[in-house]
Amino acid sequence: MAEVSLTKKEMTTKGKSENSKKMKTDMADMVPIAAMNEDLLHNILLRLPAKSFAFASCVNRFWSSVCNRILSRPKMISAFSRNPDQLRAGEEVLDKVLSEPIRPQFVIANITCGNMEETLTLITERVGSRVPIIVSVVTGILGKEACNDKAGEVRLHSTSDDELFDVANFAILLTIGYLPGMKVDIIPVIQAKGESGAEMEDKFVMDIRNYMSMVSGHAAAPACLILFAEDTHATEPVLHKLDYAMPAETVIVGGQIGEFLHKRGNEPRNVQLQKDDIRVLAGLIFARDRHRPAQAERIQFDTAISNGMSSVDLRYKAANVNVSLGPSCPSTLLTAKRRGEAEVLDGDQILDDIDNILENYIWENDSYLGVIKRRKYSIGLEEKPKIMSSLVFHQVNGSDDQDLLVDGAGIKTGDQFQVYLPDLKVAEAALNDVSAQLRNLKSKPNKPEVVGGFAFVGSCRGDSFFGCPNADSSPFLENFPELPFGGIFCDGEIGRSLILEKGEEKKEVSIQRFLHVYSSVYLIVSYTS
Incomplete structure (x- = not known):
């Protein structure tokens, strides 16, 4: 039998002919679509x-x-899962937030326990390696559940009044966003071995300014910063330097949490720290893109704060102050004078003062000193220092016939303070005020559409504080019941507010309040068409 063979040219011609026919057939099939x-x-x-x-x-x-x-309008979607299996819970929330058209520009993942690296890897595989991601461990989450869209909270379990233990089962909250006209990235604060606090703080501010100069133009300020800070003594001075450096129009919110990992938009994975480096915080920065000004200006960030503390009407001045450096966090021993008096009071005498005013009210376990700190701030060596007054809270840990013991450091002789206590009525009234603010947002003449919301809630709040479920979620649920919002419980809530106090000469003094306790800080993202 004769063999039939094709030359290479004939085979090529035949292959091209068959491919051409297939392509025409495929295109014919696609024409109707x-x-x-x-x-x-x-x-x-x-x-x-x-x-x-x-x-x-x-x-x-x-x-x-x-x-x-379709994607000309911004989106911000949150969902949480209580699935005890970390991988399945991650898949559940990813399926939920990616179930509709969106091009993720950023991802925030909050977990109650488990492996942060696993969560970061899973998210990166689903959204791509160019999306900035923050993963943090928190004391609880709130929002809408992925499986049923019902509002709920997941909190730490406690077996006694004095002990808190990790949540028995894994839970995760995932938030993704797409904000056309905005550039989004993460700017971390990592303290290198031997680096001073002042150097670290200045570097953070300069990193923000350099990013803004590149994205938005010279002297531009961020539209919003969302901060996730580890609960260490290094955090407070960084926050106050940031509050000083950023203009009033920059919205800054966030929370102090347990731990975090981050991946910037230009990094394929989480950056490994050098030996003895310390993670302090990660800031998710939102900058208006100078190449898309019309879209950028339509997006607005607003904040509202529900305070949950009231002050006792006694004012003191710190007299003798000594800092004790503990293994994890410093503490302060102090005595004080009542304002306008010369007698120096020990710790027991200060608390006796409070007892006499409050009579039978039980308060010792949750009392704080609200200290007004007047400090000089500057960025770098060339800038002339300016004075800024801040209200800073230090939890009271005990007293004796010598000193009052409080958490943290940074109190100086001459600093004025009051004692603050949790106050349910104040918190409820403040929640109503926040809800009213959100209603007013809906009624603005330009009719903004709220596209996203996130809450940073004090870990001592929640249903155990209010006596009912979802109280801290109520401003979102009452005003925007369909909004897929999210939130976390944290050990210090970050949000900018300004209060007026009468000084010793009865003149009003502006005081910044930036790091809160027993409060809820709300971020609302809206869009004007």
Whole structure:
């Protein structure tokens, strides 16, 4: 039997002919889809999950333009899962937040326990390596559950009045956002071995300014900073330097949490620290893109704060102050004088003063000194220092016939303070005020659409404090019941507010209040069409 063989040229020609026929057939099959009218295509694409939507935007220019119009409005989506299996819980919340069209610009993941690296890796695999991600361990989460869209809280369990233990089961809250016209990245604060606090603080501010200069132009300020800070004594001075350096129009919110990992947008994975380096905080920065000014200006960030403390009407001046450096966090021993008096009071005498005013009210376990600290601040060596007054809280840990013992450091002789106590009525009234602020936001003349919300809630609040579930979520639930909001419980709530106090000469003095306790700080993201 004669063998039939084809030359290389004939084989090539035949292959091209068959491929050409297949391509024409495939294109013929695609014509009805590609040629469908814009409204029908828009309605189909609008229902796709994020991954399929991304593929659809690459079909052709027409499809891409329709996809861009769908994503012309910002989105911010949160969901949490109580699934005790860390991997499955992560998949559940990722499936939920990526179940609709979105191009993630940032991801915030908050877990109650478990392995942060595993969560970071899982998220990176699903959203891509160019998306900035923060993963943190927190004392609790709140928001809407991925499996049923019902509002709820997951908190630490306690077996006695004095002990708190980790949540028995893993829980995760995931928040992703897409804000057209904004550039988003993470700027960390990592203290290197031998680096002074002042050097670290200045570097953080300069890193923010350099990023803003690159993205928004010279002298521009961030629209918003969301901070996740480890609960260490190094955090407070960084926050006050930031509060001093950033203009009033920059919204700053956040919380002190247990631990965090971060991955910047230009990094493929979490950066490993050098030996003896310390993570202090990570700031998620939102900068208006100078190349897309029209879109950027339509997005607004607003904050509201529900305070949960009231002050006892006695004012003191710190007299003798000594700092004790403990293994993890410093503490301060102090005596004080009543304002306008010469007698120096020991710790027991100060607390006896409070007892006499409050009579039978039990308060010792949750009392704080609210210390007004007048300090000089500057950035670098060239800037002339300026004075800023801040109200800073230090928890009272005990007293004796010599000193009052409080957490933390930074109190100086001559600093004025009052004792602050948790106050349920104040907290409830403040929640009503926050809810009213959100209602007013809806009624503005430009009719902004609220697209996202996040809350930083004091770890001592929640249903055990209010006696009812979801109290801290109520401003969102009452005003925007369909909003997929999220929030965390933390050990220090970050939010800018300004109060007026009468000084010793009865003149009003502006005092910054930045790091709160027993409070809820709300971030609201809105869009004006």
